[in-house]
Amino acid sequence: MPRPSEPTRERIIKAASALFYSEGIRRVSVDEVAAKAGLTKRTLYYHFRSKDDLVAAYLAARDQPNLVLFRTWFADAEGGVPAKVEAIFRNLARSARHPKWKGCGFLRTSAELANMPGHPAIRIGAAHKKKFEDWMRATFAAEGISDPLQLARQVLLLLDGSFAVVLLHRDASYMETAGEAVRALIEMALAKRRSRKRQLPG
Amino acid sequence: MPRPSEPTRERIIKAASALFYSEGIRRVSVDEVAAKAGLTKRTLYYHFRSKDDLVAAYLAARDQPNLVLFRTWFADAEGGVPAKVEAIFRNLARSARHPKWKGCGFLRTSAELANMPGHPAIRIGAAHKKKFEDWMRATFAAEGISDPLQLARQVLLLLDGSFAVVLLHRDASYMETAGEAVRALIEMALAKRRSRKRQLPG
DNA sequence: GTATGTATACTAACCAGTGAATATACACAA
DNA sequence: TTGTGTATATTCACTGGTTAGTATACATAC
Structure with missing residues (x-):
């Protein structure tokens, strides 16, 4: 479902922001970010090459x-x-x-x-x-x-x-x-x- | 071998210092600290109750x-x-x-x-x-x-x-x-x- | 019918902490 | 001097859980 691709990516970044800021980078797993964004880790890895990429975003x-x-x-x-x-x-x-x-x-x-x-x-x-x-x-x-x-x-x-x-x-x-x-x-x-x-x- | 107990504990803290300062707390495992100190993890846990304890020390x-x-x-x-x-x-x-x-x-x-x-x-x-x-x-x-x-x-x-x-x-x-x-x-x-x-x- | 996007299920490694056993030093009794 | 018990100190092997990243398949839109 190619929803414009923007909302999903933005949603992931929003979830990552909340978790990384609140808990720290290393303490938060990619699974947690995906769960908070309401999708699976595999989808997250479709939008971001790696966790480091997500941190940069x-x-x-x-x-x-x-x-x-x-x-x-x-x-x-x-x-x-x-x-x-x-x-x-x-x-x-x-x-x-x-x-x-x-x-x-x-x-x-x-x-x-x-x-x-x-x-x-x-x-x-x-x-x-x-x-x-x-x-x-x-x-x-x-x-x-x-x-x-x-x-x-x-x-x-x-x-x-x-x-x-x-x-x-x-x-x-x-x-x-x-x-x-x-x-x-x-x-x-x-x-x-x-x-x-x-x-x-x- | 009850060597005064001081040297071992000091050696662990020295190893932990070098690693925690250089790599960060979460990035360094207890195994790495023990290895750097030249002993096993189980010995380290004899001298420190937990990793948090070691960080505090x-x-x-x-x-x-x-x-x-x-x-x-x-x-x-x-x-x-x-x-x-x-x-x-x-x-x-x-x-x-x-x-x-x-x-x-x-x-x-x-x-x-x-x-x-x-x-x-x-x-x-x-x-x-x-x-x-x-x-x-x-x-x-x-x-x-x-x-x-x-x-x-x-x-x-x-x-x-x-x-x-x-x-x-x-x-x-x-x-x-x-x-x-x-x-x-x-x-x-x-x-x-x-x-x-x-x-x-x- | 092909690009894009999502999910299930998996790997291979790592990691904090523990159970059980062992070794050493030393105090003290014989 | 020698035997023995006990606290100190150390090791091996393990558990249960977590983690970044992936192989494969499926779905949707245009």
Whole structure:
């Protein structure tokens, strides 16, 4: 029954997402994913070459939605860039207080597959984080900050640090603490920019 | 042969450490650990109740040595507290450039066992990070910084963020970037302290 | 009547944990 | 000095369950 082929594949990815994120990659069997998707393992293997393929698809499906969420939180926040970036961390803290929250799927996968550096899933995770970094870099560059890449990387470091620490301690307040560090660093960079501008003629 | 019992147990933990850190918890079987330790699985189960027990012992054995290493890097660095804390990150970057480096064993275990929040290994990891945080807090308190706990947590966030990001991108320079953020945050806190002091009489 | 898609049933390997037996060291009695 | 019991330490062989991936056949749509 050649149903457009999209629904089935999407259904598998959705089931895989829920299980892989909640339980971890190695703990979830392909049979479990198939069962959750309401079909047999053999059908799953018709749509995906291997489990590694499925893992990569799971992360690829999370790439854009995650970034869109961050952009929305940023756009909807009031205030300047420091407050808007800090708002990302406050919203993240709210998410992290949900009982089903289990950290960042990209980072957890990279930790689980640390012994396979070239794994497709790790490359997808790395690309995802680079997109976030580049968005921040462009945002800071537009503000005239002198080293926007360095500042963007520091935001990323505090973001991923939040994921790791909150997952370990199950204490979402660390995310607000990270948000305050981020705001301080951005405000410092903005102040440097202003003082430099003041020294220019005119 | 009741050899003091210490060497065998230590040998098992050493073998487990090497394998769990390098390959991950779930990927390594108890048989592999026993083989690496030069004994049978049944002997291993004489010294440890379960694999979970062994995992906990693996992390417990890493607790003090890791902290001692950080303290040594801090103590051996020249300059004030900002430079000394930054030195931890520079030394960490050097370690991370070693090909066998695979991130932070505590964080990777917490990521792998994220679906078992009460697991002994996770509690050991959380306690380890708390010890680091408390050391930093005490250090900052001795410098008269007004909110030493907040600053200590921000250092921890940048430390663990470094582990996560460098593991994903395999680019140790992020650790130096984190070190610069840490130095800036500490210097800012010290400056606030000084300016407050200056306002005091005398 | 051929592409696409799905299911049943299977393989071959792996894995955490156990039952039963054995070997060694050492304390203590003869 | 020699015999013996006991706690410690180790091995072999096994179980019951799980897992990624496949061979083969069948169904549906166009």
